[in-house]
Each structure stands twice: as structure tokens, then as C-alpha cells.
Amino acid sequence: MSENPERDIHSRLILKHLNETFFNQEVCTKFILSILHPEGPVCPSCGAAIDSEKQKIKWWRGERVCCPSCGLHFTARSNTSLNKSTLSFPGLFLMAVLMESGLSMPEISRLTGRPWRTCYDLRDRFHTETRERKGLQKARKVTASYRKVTT
Ligand SMILES: [Zn+2]
Numbered sequence: 001m002s003e004n005p006e007r008d009i010h011s012r013l014i015l016k017h018l019n020e021t022f023f024n025q026e027v028c029t030k031f032i033l034s035i036l037h038p039e040g041p042v043c044p045s046c047g048a049a050i051d052s053e054k055q056k057i058k059w060w061r062g063e064r065v066c067c068p069s070c071g072l073h074f075t076a077r078s079n080t081s082l083n084k085s086t087l088s089f090p091g092l093f094l095m096a097v098l099m100e101s102g103l104s105m106p107e108i109s110r111l112t113g114r115p116w117r118t119c120y121d122l123r124d125r126f127h128t129e130t131r132e133r134k135g136l137q138k139a140r141k142v143t144a145s146y147r148k149v150t151t
Contacts, residue, residue, distance in 0.1 A: 015111065016111070018094065018111070019094065019112070020088055020090040020091040020093070020094045021090070022090075022094075023090035023093050023094060024090070025088070025089065025090055028088075028089040028090045028092070028093040029060065029061065029062055029089040030060065031089075031093070032082075032089050032092060032093065033060060033062070033076045033089075036076065036077075036080045036082065037076060037080075041055070041056055041059040041060070041065070041076070043067035043069060043070060043072055043074065044072070044074055044078050044079035045067065045070055045072045045074075046067060046069050046070040046072070048067055048068060048069035048070065050065055050067070050068070051068065052068065055068075059075070059076050060076070062075055062076055062077065062089060063075065081125045081126070081127075082125060085121075085122075085125065087118075087122070092122070094112070095108070095112065095114075095119070095122050095126075096126055096128075098111065098112070099122070099123060099126060099128040100128070105119045105120055105123060
């Protein structure tokens with residue numbers, strides 16, 4: 001409690017206004033790509049390393065590069081669970097944080113202004129254990145044990 005309640009800030013208010021612009025583009029991109037590609041920039045088709053400095057910079061920005069060996073055009077998202085995802089890296093980072101915070105998909109959809117479909121799609125891409133999924137697994141276990149008892 002502060003001496004002047006008009007100068008208080010509430011965590012709910014921060015959450016309500018939280019969006020991807022709060023996160024640093026370069027930090028989020030590097031963080032996510034380092035997890036996806038601990039070996040660094042490599043062609044997803046032939047495995048050749050991207051050695052040109054210019055191409056490396058583009059790859060680490062999430063931009064399209066060309067394999068020096070087989071000529072394939074790809075991005076760091078190609079052939080990963082983020083393939084064809086158009087959400088920015090800060091956007092992906094925010095969604096992962098919200099999903100792990102235990103909020104439901106409809107709550108995340110409302111907070112971020114993203115369609116439900118996008119949220120559920122990302123949940124699958126992130127392999128997130130959400131409340132809904134845990135509830136579903138629990139329901140399946142209950143049903144299975146009920147079947148054992150009754151048969
Ligand atoms: Zn290649």
C-alpha cells in the first residue's frame with residue numbers, strides 16, 4: 001500500500017497492456033533461434049553450414065537465405081516447429097510466456113487480440129501443457145479407470 005493510491009500500479013493492468021513491443025526484437029530472435037538451432041545456421045536440406053557473413057546476419061534476423069551448396073532458399077524457421085509461422089519473434093516469446101503462465105487459450109486470445117485458431121496452433125507448435133489439455137488428460141484417465149471397473 002502506498003501513501004497515494006492514485007500512484008499505485010496493479011499487475012493486472014500491466015498484463016492487460018502487455019504486448020510484443022515490450023520485448024526486444026534482437027534478443028527474442030537470437031534466444032528462440034539458439035534453442036531451435038544450437039549448431040547455428042545450417043541448410044535444412046543438405047546440412048551445409050552457412051558461412052557467408054552476410055547470409056549469417058540475415059539468417060539470425062529470421063530472413064530468407066540461400067544454401068551455398070544445394071541452392072535451397074530457407075529461413076531459420078524452415079523445417080522446425082515454427083515453419084510458416086508469421087508471428088514475430090517477440091510475439092512468439094510473449095505467447096510462450098502467456099501459455100506457460102497457466103492462462104487459458106481464450107484468455108490469451110483476448111489479451112493478445114489474436115484469433116483462437118492462432119493460439120491453439122501455437123500451443124501445438126510449442127507443445128504446451130495447457131490447463132485444457134491437463135483437464136482432458138485427467139478426463140481420459142477417469143474414463144479409462146471407469147471402463148476398467150465396469151468391464
Ligand atoms: Zn543445402
